[in-house]
Amino acid sequence: MSGIPEGLPSGWRKSSRSGPNSGCVEVGAAGGAAAVRDTKNRAAGQLRVARPQWSAFLAALKRGRFDQGCGRHPDDPRVSAPAFRG
DSSP states (O other): OOSSOOSOOEEEEEOTTOOSSSOOEEEEEETTEEEEEEGGGGGGOOEEEEHHHHHHHHHHHHTTTTOTTTTOOTTOTTOOOOOOOO
């Protein structure tokens, strides 16, 4: 057992950072976990991440941890991620 809750994810939302023709992802709530899937290939499955790891990932995004080389400063108001609500 992985410790990730079972069940169907709900409340899928497309990333605000997704473009019309680029790598788009959606996130949904699945019990106490976040589920991430490819918007253009939903049948391919999903990646599930437990709540503590998802929260740590979002905090790192907001701090600009992954911005190196993308030309955006961490204080850029366009750098935001939705909070996990599950």
